[in-house]
Structure formats: C-alpha cells, structure tokens
Amino acid sequence: MSDPVGGPVGGIGAPIRLEYDYTPGEATSRYLRSIAEGRIVGQRCPSCKKVYVPPRGSCPTCAVPTTDEVELSHKGTVTTFCVVNLSFYQDIEPPYVCASILLDGADIALFHLIQEVPEGREVTMGMRVEAVWVEPEELRPTLESIKYFRPTGEPDAPYDSYKEHL
Amino acid sequence: MAMPTENDTTPLSALHVLEYPYTRSVGPVVGRFLGGLRDRKIEGIRAKDGRVLVPPVEYDPVTSEELTDFVEVGQAGVVTTWAWVSEPRPKHPLDTPFAWALIKLDGADTALLHAIDAGDQSKMATGMRVSVRWREQTSGEIGDIACFEPETTS
Structure with a gap:
C-alpha cells in the first residue's frame, strides 16, 4: 500500500477488476x-x-x-479437497475446506465448501457429505443457495466407488 | 412436472465480477519516484548517456548499468502525442472527456504518460504546454498527479 508518512513507497494497490454480463x-x-x-x-x-x-x-x-x-441426490462423496489457509474476500475465516463433491447419481464433481466438520474429525477423500441449503425464502438461481456441505456421519465411501471421478 | 413456460427456458443473465486485489511492489527507484509525488515533486533519473528519464528506471536502457542519479524535473512540459477520450470509462482519472498524452516535462528527455483536462478536443495540440494539477491529498501513487492542464500564458 502507499505510505502517507514519507520516504520511498514500497508497493501500490494494483487491483484488476473485470465485470462480465x-x-x-x-x-x-x-x-x-x-x-x-x-x-x-x-x-x-x-x-x-x-x-x-x-x-x-x-x-x-x-x-x-x-x-x-x-x-x-443432495448427498455425495468428497473426491478430493483443499484446505484454504489464506484469506480472500469471503466472510469465511480460514482455515476452511473446499472440496470436489460427487453427488450420488452424478458423473462429475461439484466444487463447494465443507463446514460443520465435527471436532477431531478431518475432511478425507471418500467422506460422505450432504447439502445445507439457505432458508426457502432465500432460494435464488445460484449455487450460493447451497450454503455448504456437511458430513453425514455415514462411513466413508470406498475408493473404488469414486476413483473414476478424480 | 408442469409444462415449461417461455420464462422457464429463457437463458439467465447476471453480473459477474472477477477481481484480483493485487499489491505490487515497486522497487527502490519507482518507490522513490512515488514518494516524491507524495511530496509534490517529480524526479527522473540520469542515464549513462546524460539523458534524464521520467519516470525513472532502475537500469540504463542502453548499458544495463544500475542507475542512481536522481534529478528533479519541472512541473510543466510539452505534449509529444495524445489521444482524445470522449467517453471516459469508470476507472479513468477524469469523469469528463479528456486526453491521454505523452508529456515531456521541462528538464526531462523522455515523456510521461498522463491525462490532460483540456475540456475540449479542439484545445489539444502536439507541442502544446501543460502543467501538473496535484490531487488535494497525495499518498505516493501516480494518481497524486490528478492530471495535467493546458498552461495559461500570462
């Protein structure tokens, strides 16, 4: 950021913003x-x-x-995931987990947030998760209508059941 | 399932914003140049062949030697070329029609790219003299120069 005090400037804000219709x-x-x-x-x-x-x-x-x-189905299997440790703009406090989720009956994974992971449990490949939706009156034509996915507590899916979808 | 209505099949459309909030480190030479702008002075750097380069660069464009000899230049100069912007975009420095121009400041041997608030395209000419208009609050960035304006001869 530019420095209002004095001396050489170390860095400048150089945002790139693209607006698409x-x-x-x-x-x-x-x-x-x-x-x-x-x-x-x-x-x-x-x-x-x-x-x-x-x-x-x-x-x-x-x-x-x-x-x-x-x-x-609103339930699926985590095929792969990423722990995010850096803060972007979202109002989500890191660390949090983004995952590829293969919904039951689908052949391609969706990318979404995993929350409500029980204390002492880590997100793993094969973890069974379910969608948590916004309140019915807040439903909109956007994937943000699904707030996040959370573990169902079911046993992990066997690797062979999703290995073709990684 | 209900029969799809016409409304059901119309493709949706929405504003999508992609934004990268980069901070760019500018290095010692441009850092000093921007620090100078904050203090309302414009500094160039002397190249090995004696030319004064504005804005300054870290290395000599001919010999590649490191440059360190800063030179303060004038706050007015000559337009070497320009392009008129009749419909400014949201991120442009001025919200009224203006010119992008290369301006060779007094004492400089290279030209600086900046905006000129001339009011009307008919007021623009290559070779015209312009002078700096500082922003009220400076903070160490190129926008500390709000723009240049045609020099009033008295």
Whole structure:
C-alpha cells in the first residue's frame, strides 16, 4: 500500500477488476432455476450415459446434445479437497475446506465448501457429505443457495466407488 | 412436472465480477519516484548517456548499468502525442472527456504518460504546454498527479 508518512513507497494497490454480463446458456439456466426450487438437476448423455451437473447442454466426450434431465441426490462423496489457509474476500475465516463433491447419481464433481466438520474429525477423500441449503425464502438461481456441505456421519465411501471421478 | 413456460427456458443473465486485489511492489527507484509525488515533486533519473528519464528506471536502457542519479524535473512540459477520450470509462482519472498524452516535462528527455483536462478536443495540440494539477491529498501513487492542464500564458 502507499505510505502517507514519507520516504520511498514500497508497493501500490494494483487491483484488476473485470465485470462480465454472464449468460450461462439454456441448459445451465434450467439447472440454476432448479436450484432456486431447492432441487439439483443434471443432464444425462444419451450416448455414454454420463450425468453432468451443472449441465452444459452437450456431452464433451460424445459431442451430442444432452436433453434427459436427472434429479440428483443432495448427498455425495468428497473426491478430493483443499484446505484454504489464506484469506480472500469471503466472510469465511480460514482455515476452511473446499472440496470436489460427487453427488450420488452424478458423473462429475461439484466444487463447494465443507463446514460443520465435527471436532477431531478431518475432511478425507471418500467422506460422505450432504447439502445445507439457505432458508426457502432465500432460494435464488445460484449455487450460493447451497450454503455448504456437511458430513453425514455415514462411513466413508470406498475408493473404488469414486476413483473414476478424480 | 408442469409444462415449461417461455420464462422457464429463457437463458439467465447476471453480473459477474472477477477481481484480483493485487499489491505490487515497486522497487527502490519507482518507490522513490512515488514518494516524491507524495511530496509534490517529480524526479527522473540520469542515464549513462546524460539523458534524464521520467519516470525513472532502475537500469540504463542502453548499458544495463544500475542507475542512481536522481534529478528533479519541472512541473510543466510539452505534449509529444495524445489521444482524445470522449467517453471516459469508470476507472479513468477524469469523469469528463479528456486526453491521454505523452508529456515531456521541462528538464526531462523522455515523456510521461498522463491525462490532460483540456475540456475540449479542439484545445489539444502536439507541442502544446501543460502543467501538473496535484490531487488535494497525495499518498505516493501516480494518481497524486490528478492530471495535467493546458498552461495559461500570462
């Protein structure tokens, strides 16, 4: 930061800010609207049968449109995670855990926050977690409608059940 | 499930802001230059061939030798080239139409990029003289120079 006292300046604030008018497209818009109803809706590829969430409207492997909608469980498995020790702007006090969460029935992991980890328990690969939603009147078409995921207390999922999704 | 209404299939749209709050360290030479601005003086540095470079640089552009000979330069100078901005953007230094210009300050041999508050494009010309307008509160950054303005001859 610039120094108001005197002598040479050590550093200057040099923020980079980009403002986008973001349009997620039809498939992802449907998914976001389902989120606003407290549901998680993905799409299944008619060719390889993989279930994408969020759906993008096509399968990147088979290059075909995805139209079949699949309602997904609010529970899933942590496939991999990261402990964040540095503070960004969020109002979350570090350390906290961000994780890739493979919802039951999905073939691609979502990225979200893990909270309410019981004292003495660490987040692990395979940990079973469930979505914690905002109050119904606060539901909006954004993934922020899910506040975070928390451990369900179920036994960890075996590695073989998610190794294809890392 | 209810039949989708037209509203259900319209793609959504929302403002998305991506921001990186960088702090950039400026090094000893630019650090002194910015410290000088806080004290409302403009300093360049003398290159090995005798030219005064403004803003100053750490190493000689020709010989690559370290430079240390700071030289205070004038607070007015000559426009060497310019471009008119008729619709300022939110982060621009002025919120009324202005010129970006290269300004060779008196005593300097290179030009400094800054804004000129000329009011109207017709007031701009290469070779015109301009002088610095300091910001009321200086803090050690390039914005301590609010802008340059056409020199009034009396």
